[in-house]
Amino acid sequence: MDxxxxxxxILGEVLTSLSSNQGVLGCLIxxxxxxxxxxxxxxxxxxxxxxxxxxxxxxxxxxxxNWANQGDLMSVMVEASSGNLLIANASGLNFVVxxxxxxxxxxxxxxxxxxxxxxxxxxxxxxxxxxxASVQGVEAPKPKIAxxxxxxxxxxxxxxxxxxxxxxxxxxxxxxxxxSAGRAxxxxxxxxxxxxxxxxxxxxxxxxxxxRGMIKRCLSRVRCHDLLEGVAIQRDATLDFKKLxxxxxxxxxxDRERAIKxxxxxxxxxxxxxxxSVMGYAPLKGMTMKEMGLVLKGYKEAMDELGIMNTIxxxxx
Numbered sequence: 531m532d533x534x535x536x537x538x539x540i541l542g543e544v545l546t547s548l549s550s551n552q553g554v555l556g557c558l559i560x561x562x563x564x565x566x567x568x569x570x571x572x573x574x575x576x577x578x579x580x581x582x583x584x585x586x587x588x589x590x591x592x593x594x595x596n597w598a599n600q601g602d603l604m605s606v607m608v609e610a611s612s613g614n615l616l617i618a619n620a621s622g623l624n625f626v627v628x629x630x631x632x633x634x635x636x637x638x639x640x641x642x643x644x645x646x647x648x649x650x651x652x653x654x655x656x657x658x659x660x661x662x663a664s665v666q667g668v669e670a671p672k673p674k675i676a677x678x679x680x681x682x683x684x685x686x687x688x689x690x691x692x693x694x695x696x697x698x699x700x701x702x703x704x705x706x707x708x709x710s711a712g713r714a715x716x717x718x719x720x721x722x723x724x725x726x727x728x729x730x731x732x733x734x735x736x737x738x739x740x741x742r743g744m745i746k747r748c749l750s751r752v753r754c755h756d757l758l759e760g761v762a763i764q765r766d767a768t769l770d771f772k773k774l775x776x777x778x779x780x781x782x783x784x785d786r787e788r789a790i791k792x793x794x795x796x797x798x799x800x801x802x803x804x805x806x807s808v809m810g811y812a813p814l815k816g817m818t819m820k821e822m823g824l825v826l827k828g829y830k831e832a833m834d835e836l837g838i839m840n841t842i843x844x845x846x847x
Contacts, residue, residue, distance in 0.1 A: 540649060541568045544625060547645060557628065558570065558581075561622065562622055563739050564581040564584060564585030567623065582808045585743055585744075587606060588606055590736040614629045616642065618642045618643075618646055692738045694733050697723065697727060704716065706832055713787050716836070718775065718778060720832065721794035724822075729741060731818035733767050744804055748804035756777065778790060795842070
């Protein structure tokens with residue numbers, strides 16, 4: 531189905547409607563990668579972590595329901611000692627409500643159902659003005675979204691239509707080259723499969739879109755600018771490793787191995803810390819255990835000799 535435009539003013543109307551329910555503490559609307567479109571949440575909530583957690587939670591719930599053969603996921607509700615968190619999806623957008631413990635869940639569900647219908651009914655409408663013109667106190671969308679018009683799908687793609695990242699075949703053992711360029715190439719391949727192990731494990735559990743969103747947030751583009759210059763994040767939540775390799779080849783061979791370990795170590799650590807802050811390190815290790823086991827089985831000796839083991843966070847080893 532072709533992408534259609536959604537009037538972004540409708541998002542503000544939906545947010546206002548959800549916020550008006552008694553007992554609602556905050557609400558926000560994100561895309562499938564966890565990027566906030568509009569939000570009204572308490573100032574003491576870490577917005578970035580909240581966005582990532584929502585995308586991961588909804589994606590993993592959707593996959594769990596699919597594995598259990600229970601049809602299409604309709605909504606997610608999390609009950610806690612002090613409140614509730616509700617998430618629903620419409621036209622590829624997650625709308626989230628943070629509510630008090632004693633909130634009237636029946637009325638809130640009705641309100642969220644209406645919000646879903648409003649979003650679906652708005653598909654095809656054109657954006658003519660920025661969000662802040664229609665809703666006071668609501669965070670305005672990012673300029674690039676307002677200018678280009680929000681593009682979404684009326685029907686969320688089935689999970690099997692979105693390709694999962696693929697881990698390449700890993701050798702049983704490897705021989706470490708004597709020359710600098712060869713050692714650098716081997717180090718690059720090892721870091722590549724470590725990165726892919728994280729991506730494959732996360733995407734398998736929480737979905738490709740939330741994983742892609744997490745990678746976008748965590749990439750250290752400032753500190754690793756020379757390595758990541760022009761490197762795109764692919765649709766399947768991987769990196770453009772061909773461009774990465776081209777960037778590395780601009781570094782003299784004698785310095786390349788050190789640069790790879792420094793920069794890739796930073797990238798892997800940032801990604802691990804991002805997932806650790808959202809879901810905890812133990813679940814992350816569980817998600818990636820299969821792939822990391824294969825990596826260590828084939829590359830452990832080489833990782834030790836090249837000093838790569840010292841750059842990989844212990845939380846995933």
